[in-house]
Amino acid sequence: MAHLTTAGVDVREHQILGTRSFEAVIGESVPDAVLPLVVQIHGRGGQAMTPKGDFLSVQYPYRLLIPQALTPHAHGWTWLPHSVTSGRYRELAHALAQESERLARVIEAFLAMRPTLGRPIVTGFSQGAMLTLSLALNHARLVHTALPIASWLPLSMVPLEFRESAYRPQIRAMHGTHDRITRVGAMIVLVERLRELGIEVDLRLFEGVGHEMTKELWVAHNRDIEEALRSVRKATLSL
Numbered sequence: 001m002a003h004l005t006t007a008g009v010d011v012r013e014h015q016i017l018g019t020r021s022f023e024a025v026i027g028e029s030v031p032d033a034v035l036p037l038v039v040q041i042h043g044r045g046g047q048a049m050t051p052k053g054d055f056l057s058v059q060y061p062y063r064l065l066i067p068q069a070l071t072p073h074a075h076g077w078t079w080l081p082h083s084v085t086s087g088r089y090r091e092l093a094h095a096l097a098q099e100s101e102r103l104a105r106v107i108e109a110f111l112a113m114r115p116t117l118g119r120p121i122v123t124g125f126s127q128g129a130m131l132t133l134s135l136a137l138n139h140a141r142l143v144h145t146a147l148p149i150a151s152w153l154p155l156s157m158v159p160l161e162f163r164e165s166a167y168r169p170q171i172r173a174m175h176g177t178h179d180r181i182t183r184v185g186a187m188i189v190l191v192e193r194l195r196e197l198g199i200e201v202d203l204r205l206f207e208g209v210g211h212e213m214t215k216e217l218w219v220a221h222n223r224d225i226e227e228a229l230r231s232v233r234k235a236t237l238s239l
Contacts, residue, residue, distance in 0.1 A: 009024045009025075009026070010024065010025065010031060011023065011024045012024075012031075014110070014113075016067070016106045016109050016110055016113075017102070017105055017106050017109055018070075019067050019068065019070070019102070019103075019106050020048065020067070020068045021065060021066060021067040021068065021106065021110070022048050022049075022065075022066045022068075023063065023064065023065055023066075023114070024063075024064045024066075025061065025062075025063055025064070026038075026058055026061060026062055026064050027058045027059075027060065027061030027062065028061055029061035032114075032115060033061070033115065034115040034116065034117050035061055035063045035115070035116065035117055036060070036062045036063070036116070036117045036118055036120075036121065036229050036232045037062065037063050037064075037065060037110075037111070037114075037116045037117075037120040037121070038062050038063070038064050038065070038120065038121045038122075038123065038225060038228075038229075039064075039065045039066075039067070039107060039120050039121070039122045039123070040064060040065070040066045040123055040124065040128075041067065041079075041103070041122070041123070041124030041127075041128030041129075041131050041132055042066070042068070042069070042076070042077070042124065042125070042127075042128050043124065043125045043126035043127045043128045043129075043150075044073060044076075044078045044079070044080070044126055044127045045073050045074040045075065045076040045077070045078060046076045046077065046125075046128070047068055047076040047077050048066040048067060048068035049066070058222075058226065058229075059226055059229075060226065060229040060230065060233065062121075062225075062229055063114060063116065065110055067106055069099075078127065079095075079099045079127050079128070079131060080092060080095045080096065080099065080127055080130075081095055082095075083181070084130075084152065084181055084182055085181060089154045089156075090154075090156075092154060093153075093154040093157050096130055096131065096134050096153070096154075096157060097134070097138070097157065099131060099134075100131050100134035100135050100138060100139065101138075101139075103131060103135060104135060104138075104139040104142055107120060107135075107142050117232060117233070117236050118144055118232040118233070118235055118236040119141070119142065119143060119144035119169075119232065119235075120142060120143060120144060121143075121144055121145045121146075121147065121225065121228045121229070121232065122135055122136065122142075122143050122145075122146050122147070123146070123147035123148070123149070123221070123224075123225070124147075124148060124149070125149045125150055125213060126149075126150050126151075126181065126182065126211065129148030129149050129150055129152075129173075129182075130148070130151055130152060130182075132146050132147065132148040132151065133146060133151050133152075133171070133173075134153060134157060136169045137153075137157065137159060137194075137199075138157070138159070140166065140167050140168060140169050143169040144169060144170070144228065144231065144232050144235070145169060145170045145171075145172065145228040145231060145232075146169050146170070146171045146172070146173075147172055147173075147174075147221065147224050147225070147228065148171070148173045149173070149174045149213070149217065149221065150174075150175060150176065150179055150181070150182050150211055150212075151173055151175070151182060151187060152182040152183070152186050152187050152190060153190055155189070155190065155193060158190070158193055158194065158197070159197070161197065162197055162198065162199075168198065168200065169199075170200050170202075170228075170231070171194070171199060171200065171201045171202070172201075172202045172204075172224050172228075173187070173191070173201065173202065173203045173204070174203075174204050174205075174206060174217060174220060174221065174224075175187050175203065175204075175205055175206070176205075176206050176208070176209030176210050176211065176212065176217075177205050177206065177207050177209065178208055178209060178210045179209070179210055179211045180210060180211060181211040182211065188203070191203045204220070
């Protein structure tokens with residue numbers, strides 16, 4: 001484990017089951033406090049980066065875990081061998097299942113390492129959002145709230161049913177109406193299927209927004225993080 005300070009944040013670098021990951025405490029707290037966990041998954045061509053700017057102005061402190069994909073791509077890294085635009089949905093579904101299983105093990109290992117309050121909040125953009133959804137559906141025990149942005153999943157990855165007693169994470173998704181990578185129509189179909197299974201899904205559409213993170217999306221996303229943190233604290237205190 002390595003320590004560094006960047007953007008005014010104390011950061012710990014870990015190798016967790018072969019995955020380079022960064023840990024940071026966001027907000028006013030001590031590094032080893034028992035805190036809610038937010039897992040942030042980067043998109044295709046992205047990389048694990050520590051937060052800065054408005055992202056640091058939070059009401060509730062939390063621990064942030066940022067894993068990095070294993071495969072180099074462009075100037076960053078990729079979780080999946082193909083883009084959604086390739087149309088190779090069977091291969092994408094297989095790779096998503098494998099990567100979400102691996103990330104689930106990374107998250108479990110991190111939870112065993114660091115003091116954590118409640119179930120994690122998981123979020124991501126594009127490929128990171130697809131993995132966020134996959135974790136919420138197939139590793140629900142590890143997810144309190146899923147916050148996917150510009151997401152989608154092949155319908156083959158959606159479970160046929162959930163046990164009556166099965167835990168179902170909350171899903172709060174955001175999507176641009178002009179997204180040409182993860183098409184909003186396909187996401188709407190997915191959301192309808194999830195609701196049929198009894199999963200609580202809130203899909204908010206942003207008019208005129210493409211496959212990008214605009215200031216409006218960042219503001220909404222930060223608000224979602226705060227709301228999810230309140231929910232984690234409330235659920236934990238009520239036990």
